[in-house]
Amino acid sequence: MSADAESRAILAKPGNLVLPSNTLYRHDLIRAGGRVVRQPSGHRVFFGRQGRRLLYSDPDDQVLHECEWATSANGSTRLVRARVWLDWDQWIGIVPGGLVNSTTFDLSTRPGWQRLRPDDLRHMAARAVGVPLSEMQFFYSDDDLRIDSKGQATITHRKDALFVLPGGGFEEARFMACMGAMHWSDIDFLPVVELFQSLLPGTGSAVLELIRQLYDDQNPMGDRPLRYRGIPTYPSDAAFGLFSGFFSARSLSGTAPFALFMDPPRSHEVMWSPSDVPLRRVSDREAGLCLTVRGGDIVKATLRDDPAGLSYSPPDKSGMPVNGRFLSVEERTLRLVDGQAVRTIPLKAARGPVRAAPVPLSAPPGPDWRSLFANGPPTVDPVQAFGAVLLYPDDEREISELSSQPFVADYLRDLFEQEPARWPMVGRARSILIHNFDAVLTTLIIPDRPRAVRVLYHSGAFAQRQAQRLCADALRQRRVEWLASVQFHQAPADSHAVYQHAYDLVYDWPRLGEHAVQDWWTGYADRVASCLTPGGLGCVVGLDRAERAWQRPGIHLLDAIPLAALPTFRMHQTILPRARLKDGLMLFMVVKQ
Numbered sequence: 001m002s003a004d005a006e007s008r009a010i011l012a013k014p015g016n017l018v019l020p021s022n023t024l025y026r027h028d029l030i031r032a033g034g035r036v037v038r039q040p041s042g043h044r045v046f047f048g049r050q051g052r053r054l055l056y057s058d059p060d061d062q063v064l065h066e067c068e069w070a071t072s073a074n075g076s077t078r079l080v081r082a083r084v085w086l087d088w089d090q091w092i093g094i095v096p097g098g099l100v101n102s103t104t105f106d107l108s109t110r111p112g113w114q115r116l117r118p119d120d121l122r123h124m125a126a127r128a129v130g131v132p133l134s135e136m137q138f139f140y141s142d143d144d145l146r147i148d149s150k151g152q153a154t155i156t157h158r159k160d161a162l163f164v165l166p167g168g169g170f171e172e173a174r175f176m177a178c179m180g181a182m183h184w185s186d187i188d189f190l191p192v193v194e195l196f197q198s199l200l201p202g203t204g205s206a207v208l209e210l211i212r213q214l215y216d217d218q219n220p221m222g223d224r225p226l227r228y229r230g231i232p233t234y235p236s237d238a239a240f241g242l243f244s245g246f247f248s249a250r251s252l253s254g255t256a257p258f259a260l261f262m263d264p265p266r267s268h269e270v271m272w273s274p275s276d277v278p279l280r281r282v283s284d285r286e287a288g289l290c291l292t293v294r295g296g297d298i299v300k301a302t303l304r305d306d307p308a309g310l311s312y313s314p315p316d317k318s319g320m321p322v323n324g325r326f327l328s329v330e331e332r333t334l335r336l337v338d339g340q341a342v343r344t345i346p347l348k349a350a351r352g353p354v355r356a357a358p359v360p361l362s363a364p365p366g367p368d369w370r371s372l373f374a375n376g377p378p379t380v381d382p383v384q385a386f387g388a389v390l391l392y393p394d395d396e397r398e399i400s401e402l403s404s405q406p407f408v409a410d411y412l413r414d415l416f417e418q419e420p421a422r423w424p425m426v427g428r429a430r431s432i433l434i435h436n437f438d439a440v441l442t443t444l445i446i447p448d449r450p451r452a453v454r455v456l457y458h459s460g461a462f463a464q465r466q467a468q469r470l471c472a473d474a475l476r477q478r479r480v481e482w483l484a485s486v487q488f489h490q491a492p493a494d495s496h497a498v499y500q501h502a503y504d505l506v507y508d509w510p511r512l513g514e515h516a517v518q519d520w521w522t523g524y525a526d527r528v529a530s531c532l533t534p535g536g537l538g539c540v541v542g543l544d545r546a547e548r549a550w551q552r553p554g555i556h557l558l559d560a561i562p563l564a565a566l567p568t569f570r571m572h573q574t575i576l577p578r579a580r581l582k583d584g585l586m587l588f589m590v591v592k593q
Contacts, residue, residue: 007036007044010061018169019068019081022054041280045213050077052185053217056210060348062283062290065210079184083165084210086202087281087290087302087311088386091165092176094207098161099178099394101577108151118145121153131231135268138189139180139231160191161394162207164200164387175394176200178575180230187215190243190272192230194575197406198389201309202302204242205279205292212246212278225250225271228261235267245279245294247272287345289334296354301327301336303343309385309461310468312336323472324368329354339368369464369471374487377467378460388461390439396578401512402439402459407569408509408587409440412539414568425537425591429504433531435491436509441466444507447474450482456491456498458511463488499531506532509541512582521546529555532592544584558589 007029011017017026025032025048033049042059052069068080082094107113122136122145144156158181163173177198180191190211193199216222226247228235240261243249249257250271261270277295284291292300302311312327325338329347332354336343347354370377390403416426426446434444435456441463445453457463467488474480492498495510506528521542528538529552541563550557563569563585573579 003038006061007046010044010057010063011046011055013061015168016057016063017055017066019066019083021068021070021080022048022066025054042282043280045217052077053213056213058280058282060283060285062285064281065206065213067210067214077185081170082210083168083170084203084206086200086206087283087292087300088202088304088306088309088382090200090383090386091168092200092203092206093163093165093170093173094210095161095163096184097158097181098163099159099175101157102154103157103577104152104154106151107147107153110151113147113151116147116153118142121145121147121155125155129231135229135231138229159194162193162199162203164391174391176203176389176391182211184214185218187211187218188224188226189229190226190247192228192233195392198391200389201311201386204238205245206281208242208246209279209281212274215274219274222274225273227268227272228270229268233264233267235262235264237262243272244275246275247278248275284345284348289345291334293354298327298329298334298354301334303336305382307380307382307385308338308468309380309382309388309465312338320475323468324475339370369467372467372470372483372486372488373463374489378464378490380461380464384461385464388459388465392572392576392579394576394578396580399579399581401509401582402462404563404581404585405437405440405509406443407563407566407572407581408539408541409437409443409507410568411566411587412507413443423537425535426505429537431501431503431533432505432507433498433501433503434507435498436511437507438462438466442469442473445470445486447477447479447482450485453486454501454503455486455488457488458491460490496527499527501531502533503531504533504536506536506538506540508538512541512543512585521549525549525552525555528590529592534592536592538588538590538592540588540590542586542588544586546588547586550588550590554593556591556593558591559587560589561587563587 011026011029017023025034029036029046035047037045037047039045044057045053046055048054048069050069050071053067055066056064058064063085065082065084067082069077070080071077079096083091084094085091107116122133122140126133126136144158147153159178160181161175162177162179163170164176166172177193177195179193182191228243240258249261250273251257251260251269252271253260253269257270261267279292279294279299282291282293283289288304290302291298300311300313310323310325312325313322315321315326328335332347334345334347390406392399392403416423420427429451431452433454434441436458437444438457438459439462441455471483474483508528510524528540532538547560563581569581
């Protein structure tokens with residue numbers, strides 16, 4: 001097939017061009033005013049009549065992203081939305097300015113408020129959030145800062161929204177996360193991502209791939225360095241590594257770029273220039289495989305039918321496998337090793353030259369994540385395995401109980417770490433029950449010494465993901481010995497069976513939809529009290545009507561806190577102000593006397 005015929009076939013294939021204004025290119029790109037460029041790597045870039053890219057495909061004709069542009073009356077173009085393909089065959093969407101929140105406050109009691117201008121509001125906001133004035137000027141236009149005739153000031157916050165696209169298009173889009181509002185027509189900074197823990201696996205690198213590709217379109221000489229900017233920034237090892245996949249960091253001050261980046265007030269001083277060898281993705285649809293490569297090195301391999309929901313990587317710098325699995329290349333054959341299981345896949349010639357990754361000299365010490373499950377790991381569909389992240393509504397819809405778990409777990413972890421003297425029973429707890437906190441197990445399991453931890457889970461996908469993170473953290477910290485006393489069990493159908501053993505510390509979130517009557521809570525409090533050892537602590541989530549059930553002999557109610565009042569939830573509301581929890585949710589902290 002000729003190159004022109006291949007390009008036409010890509011555009012005509014159902015599901016490749018789905019954004020409305022792009023469908024006119026489906027049958028004849030050239031006649032519609034577009035063009036196609038084939039990159040040396042074999043990737044194709046399809047441009048529309050505005051000169052903006054509309055499609056990007058790999059050598060196996062897998063579309064990696066699609067962009068939709070609009071032209072304004074003055075001839076400028078703007079990105080309307082984009083969709084990006086993830087390695088495991090899931091699509092995510094980007095809507096510029098798709099999340100808009102407003103904050104209003106009263107300035108009428110301030111002397112001389114009538115003379116205040118947008119720059120005065122920028123000064124006040126910069127002092128309030130502790131960022132340089134230049135950042136407020138960069139992200140907020142005069143239209144975003146208004147004062148009405150009665151002294152009411154309104155600050156409008158615009159962010160780009162990221163969505164999960166279950167069907168590949170925006171018809172069933174679900175909000176996932178947000179990031180600083182990018183200037184997509186003229187890429188000039190690297191953004192802060194908020195709610196990053198809600199990102200589906202591979203989202204960060206796929207979005208950075210889009211940013212780098214658009215940057216290259218707009219800056220063919222590569223002479224425009226970028227900075228990491230946000231209000232505020234959240235520098236991390238992960239962010240530095242992500243950016244380094246596509247850009248090279250340098251410092252003008254002589255400070256090592258990584259150290260400078262990790263200093264929040266100065267992270268924006270790091271200059272990011274385009275890397276000569278950025279990460280690229282290539283797929284093998286027949287094998288259900290997606291590779292991430294840098295030059296001739298394979299740095300990640302993902303199988304879309306993997307029920308573990310994990311990618312394979314070369315061993316780390318110490319020669320240890322990541323998550324107990326690794327990849328290597330031998331004579332143009334890719335070897336994917338997961339414990340004793342080995343899968344081999346021939347590499348197509350179109351991949352170009354590939355170098356062999358080093359093979360670990362020995363197996364990783366201690367158990368892998370599967371051994372944490374007392375009766376073997378759960379059976380999980382690959383889509384659910386990869387997609388085990390918590391999503392939050394961007395409107396007033398009620399947050400699910402599962403997605404509410406981090407507000408409780410993060411609060412308790414912070415509380416116990418900041419005030420250990422007040423909570424001695426937590427430090428000395430030898431036996432722990434964690435029930436129905438499937439999404440936050442790595443937060444609640446304290447990795448300081450061996451403890452007998454019994455986990456009762458309901459969601460196999462989330463429990464599996466947490467077990468993987470738990471093992472990865474233990475291997476990274478060389479502290480695997482305490483995992484031997486951690487066991488995951490499927491929660492019993494009979495809720496009474498949860499409380500059959502004695503525990504020093506109990507974290508419990510009974511399934512509230514099933515227990516609305518007051519009498520149930522009285523019996524529940526009895527069961528929790530019976531399984532606590534003397535002096536033991538119970539951290540229980542229930543409804544406000546359950547507070548009376550804890551006022552009984554032998555139990556001391558230390559605290560009853562509405563979840564909506566937790567600082568962790570309040571922090572969430574700074575990102576999504578309309579966020580709403582289930583009515584009446586409470587955290588009860590009780591001690592057995």
